Amino acid sequence: MRKKIVAGNWKMNKNLSDTKVLLSELKAQLAGVSEAEIVVAPTYVNLYSASEALKGSGVKVAAQNMHQAENGAYTGEISADMLKDIGVKTVILGHSERRAYFGETDALLVEKVNTALKHGIKVIFCFGEELDDRKSDNHFNVVESQLKNGLFHIDAANWKNIVLAYEPVWAIGTGETASPEQAQEMHAFIRSTIEKAFDATVADEVSILYGGSVKPNNAVEIFAKPDVDGGLIGGASLDAESFAAIAKAI
Numbered sequence: 001m002r003k004k005i006v007a008g009n010w011k012m013n014k015n016l017s018d019t020k021v022l023l024s025e026l027k028a029q030l031a032g033v034s035e036a037e038i039v040v041a042p043t044y045v046n047l048y049s050a051s052e053a054l055k056g057s058g059v060k061v062a063a064q065n066m067h068q069a070e071n072g073a074y075t076g077e078i079s080a081d082m083l084k085d086i087g088v089k090t091v092i093l094g095h096s097e098r099r100a101y102f103g104e105t106d107a108l109l110v111e112k113v114n115t116a117l118k119h120g121i122k123v124i125f126c127f128g129e130e131l132d133d134r135k136s137d138n139h140f141n142v143v144e145s146q147l148k149n150g151l152f153h154i155d156a157a158n159w160k161n162i163v164l165a166y167e168p169v170w171a172i173g174t175g176e177t178a179s180p181e182q183a184q185e186m187h188a189f190i191r192s193t194i195e196k197a198f199d200a201t202v203a204d205e206v207s208i209l210y211g212g213s214v215k216p217n218n219a220v221e222i223f224a225k226p227d228v229d230g231g232l233i234g235g236a237s238l239d240a241e242s243f244a245a246i247a248k249a250i
């Protein structure tokens with residue numbers, strides 16, 4: 001059975017002291033929550049202390065990005081090996097902010113996905129349409145092409161290391177959420193697209209998270225949809241109480 005997952009993307013927020021406080025609050029608030037796998041993605045410089053602080057807690061640590069090369073002259077970048085060495089076994093790739101502000105293309109993401117999988121690092125792969133795509137009724141095409149271009153080259157066996165995060169760009173950080181029906185419609189489309197390209201087992205077992213202004217007051221309804229397997233949470237993951245409430249909504 002596919003996993004339920006609630007992941008918090010902290011983006012460029014929380015210095016080391018704030019990270020320590022938030023993690024200790026989270027550990028207290030999430031004790032006993034076993035219905036979902038919980039993941040947090042602090043900024044690079046705090047990944048090591050986060051992975052140390054969370055040892056034994058069951059909460060996993062993810063990186064927000066990773067370079068595609070093994071090592072070398074890539075100033076300012078972080079490799080898969082560096083992540084693994086500090087106990088980080090999950091990476092978020094393809095976030096819309098990386099695509100929009102850092103020029104990450106589908107072709108680059110293919111390289112990043114390949115490197116992560118080669119190192120046994122699980123990928124939370126983000127994709128989703130812009131507002132114009134939805135208004136022009138092109139959202140299914142956009143999502144299908146992001147999936148095909150970024151992921152459909154991998155073997156069926158590698159899908160166990162992929163988590164999908166459907167994040168309509170118009171809902172990220174805007175306070176505007178896809179309705180539970182819109183989320184379900186797209187998640188069902190994603191699953192059927194994967195089934196056509198691979199098989200029913202791959203489609204049935206991949207966790208598909210929804211991301212875009214999930215808050216404690218809308219999480220229950222969104223997570224209740226059959227093809228929504230949890231959430232990727234931005235703003236609301238920066239507060240222990242709201243993130244824990246969302247995790248409990250599973």
Ligand code: PEP
Pocket residue numbers: 009167171172173174175211212213214232233234235236
């Ligand atoms: C995100 O950036 O992945 C996200 C879902 O952000 P927010 O929850 O703030 O919309």
